[in-house]
Amino acid sequence: MPALNPSKIRNVALLGGPGAGKTTLADTFLFLSGTVSRKGSVDQGSSVFDHEEEAKSRHHSVSLSIGHLTWRDVWINLIDVPGLLDFYGDAYSAVRVVEGVILVLDGTVGAEAMVERSLSLIRRHQLPFILFVNKLDDERADLNKVLVDLQDHLHLNPLPVWVPTGSGCPSVVNLVTGQPEISPPATIPDELTPLRERILEAVAETDDSLLEVYLETGDLDADTISSGLGRLVQNCGQNAVLFCGSAHKEVGVRALLDAVVDWFPPPTARPIRLIEDGSEREEMPRTTGGGIGLVFKIFADPYVGRITFFKVLSGTFTSDSTIVNVTAGRRERVGQLLVAQGKTYEPIGEAPVGTIALVGKLESTRSGHTIATEPINRIVPPIEFPTGYMELAVYPKSRGDEEKILSGIQRVAEEDPVFRWYRHPETGETIIAGMGDQHLDVMVEKLKRKFGAEVVSRLPKIAYKETIRRPADGEGRFVKQTGGRGQYGIARIRVEPLEPRSDFEFVNRITGGAIPARYIPSVEKGIREGKEKGVLANYPIINFRAILFDGKYHEVDSSDYAFQMAGLLALRDAVEKAEPYLLEPIMRLEVTVPEEFVGDVIGDINGKRGHVIGIEPHDGMRTILALVPMASLQRYAAELRSLTRGRGSYKMEFAHYQELPQHLSAQVIAEARAQRQEEKG
């Protein structure tokens, strides 16, 4: 492969809602540029981009996928990003390594929730973007509705540069110049002609001298308009350059590739951000000298091992060399550098600035790490991934698989930084967490397919606690003196409620040697054991003090063990008399939604035994703050999505424990009893 020329590279991400046709568009790009001789198809499972099994079986991308093509002598890297919110973490990686975005809209749907989300991501990174309204061959498509949506919901001023020549979008024509995408010549439909004014005005407003010409003559020449549109694309403002077409029918796609080449900047033209001594600054990428790169994706391949994707942000990387993982502070060997075409890889000798390359077998490297060809004291700002709060507990399908499952989970987590896992300290369950049900489903499938680790999953147990309402005394007698060596230990204790969050205190008030000093720790140990086991439903007892005030011992028969048992029995006795009750975990929930959904979200929170503590403005939306029982939030990812048609997002964290209402408490206690019976039985 010839060496890449950085000024002739374009890195482009395809963003947009699920099913808008991003992957089809990417496959069409490869086909029209002559990169592949047969067009891949999502529907037939032959797409270059949807190559993972989980994507093929769902007909939806589940992780980002990379390919490249050459158009008018320019090397274009495409990053196809999944459109489902569950897999949207990859969009956060993609926007860090491209210089332009094609935001694909489904012409039969309009500007739905994921378009809104993508746009806010594009804005945050100030990326040049072009809107592509796809599926206009479909009779249900409605370009007019899309234009109105963009104006009304997203407050954009859409500038339709390439528009359909008629219904069903047989071809597209340039609204500004009247030029067809391909011959034969095409005429502009009458109803679209007025939109030409809108384009000219937006272009004229980019420059005072243009405005003068435009006001005087009422027109601008084609080249001026084209370079003006390029400026608008790069400004990432309200004026949104829009193309129309059909990825299926290959309409509007060549014009789009031309625009990528003409209007998206090469990687050398956009500054990169670096952090040095804690402060961030920008600099222009170098075309020569040592390389700096950002790792943005890891694929765990069960056979090849770990594959690391990175973008060269400055300088050059070379095959068969040593690199420094600046973030981890480690040196690593790199072998052959490669570029990806879907799941096939081609070797390259050198990766100059702008290249999106991959390499196998890097050990310490993870998504978001900075790598360099020599030691440097700067890092690229890490990638900010979203946090998913949907949790499931996983159990091995067959006994003895625990090890395999843990190592599988770790490797799956390396691939997907949004996927988290942990061992719950109280329930002991292995918890996996992600953006929603589909995200976790795919992770569970990947565990099986890639690492042979089969699990069953279910909603996690709620970590209830127990506590007491009033002080009470109790006695524990562990006395066995019939035959052989006897056992003798008696302990009397008092339990008292403590303030919330005080957990537990042990106080020794034994005087006059009722229990010898050497046995006091044994009694305490027994009490602590009893506290962990609980009395109502096997949950730990918290927020109380246990005072050991009396007891009895026997010269010969007393032992550590006897006093431990006495402590445990005394605790049970005392707590049972102290009106024990259950506590449930309460979460602090923050829900961000457009204004129109505030009422519905509050109603739903009230119905979940939660209560709202505040409402704040947030980026043109509203954030509702509430305290809600964890037990009511286990399916919130899906519930909020359907409540807000995908436009809401939420965060949550543990706040405190609170008394569980009587009727629910009875249920939890009954379940615990049943389980105890089962374990005995």
Ligand code: GDP
């Ligand atoms: P993605 O989720 O955005 O990547 O969308 P896909 O490329 O997977 O396409 C989703 C579905 O829309 C598939 O069944 C495609 O065949 C179909 N599709 C994609 N582009 C077009 C188009 O231009 N016209 C029509 N009618 N269908 C399309």
